[in-house]
Amino acid sequence: DAKTTQPNSMESNEEEPVHLPCNHSTISGTDYIHWYRQLPSQGPEYVIHGLTSNVNNRMASLAIAEDRKSSTLILHRATLRDAAVYYCIPSEYNFNKFYFGSGTKLNVKP
Amino acid sequence: DAGVIQSPRHEVTEMGQEVTLRCKPISGHNSLFWYRQTMMRGLELLIYFNNNVPIDDSGMPEDRFSAKMPNASFSTLKIQPSEPRDSAVYFCASSFGQGSSYEQYFGPGTRLTVT
Numbered sequence: 001d002a003k004t005t006q007p008n009s010m011e012s013n014e015e016e017p018v019h020l021p022c023n024h025s026t027i028s029g030t031d032y033i034h035w036y037r038q039l040p041s042q043g044p045e046y047v048i049h050g051l052t053s054n055v056n057n058r059m060a061s062l063a064i065a066e067d068r069k070s071s072t073l074i075l076h077r078a079t080l081r082d083a084a085v086y087y088c089i090p091s092e093y094n095f096n097k098f099y100f101g102s103g104t105k106l107n108v109k110p
Numbered sequence: 111d112a113g114v115i116q117s118p119r120h121e122v123t124e125m126g127q128e129v130t131l132r133c134k135p136i137s138g139h140n141s142l143f144w145y146r147q148t149m150m151r152g153l154e155l156l157i158y159f160n161n162n163v164p165i166d167d168s169g170m171p172e173d174r175f176s177a178k179m180p181n182a183s184f185s186t187l188k189i190q191p192s193e194p195r196d197s198a199v200y201f202c203a204s205s206f207g208q209g210s211s212y213e214q215y216f217g218p219g220t221r222l223t224v225t
Contacts, residue, residue, distance in 0.1 A: 043201050
């Protein structure tokens with residue numbers, strides 16, 4: 001399973017974009033990159049995932065480096081509700097065993 | 111659309127007692143996962159099932175823990191006997207398929223306190 005490195009914490013102002021980085025230099029060629037977030041006192045929530053190409057959905061965008069050793073989750077306009085711990089998770093191709101690291105705690109200021 | 115349902119939401123029990131946690135996955139999902147979250151160890155995968163069959167239980171901490179999935183709509187995680195170090199939040203998740211291209215949907219969790 002690929003190891004990940006994420007900043008322990010980040011801070012953003014409300015309604016500004018946020019770029020959350022993740023390094024996963026040991027990722028294999030068939031591992032998908034998943035991002036989840038966990039709001040206080042709730043279960044993890046799916047945000048987005050991708051393999052090679054950049055991905056967009058209603059919640060966020062995922063930018064994957066060409067060598068796939070890093071990725072960036074982009075929240076286009078942060079809201080107070082986006083304050084959470086964000087986890088970057090490379091997932092083995094044939095299995096979806098997720099190994100959650102310590103994630104990045106995002107604080108959003110009004 | 112109902113998400114993953116877990117019960118009970120909170121459980122307080124005494125050391126040595128049996129504890130049973132329950133999970134109803136999202137209808138149509140064929141993979142089910144049990145996780146445990148503590149401050150010290152974060153979120154850990156305990157076991158996962160595909161089509162009601164346990165695929166990987168390498169995360170189950172010891173023989174006191176057991177999990178079953180008798181049908182596609184129900185799973186249990188049992189701890190017998192319980193110990194204070196089992197205190198944690200236990201999450202159940204389900205997904206539509208087994209491969210890594212599938213996202214997982216998590217329940218609200220069961221907060222277990224063993225005194």
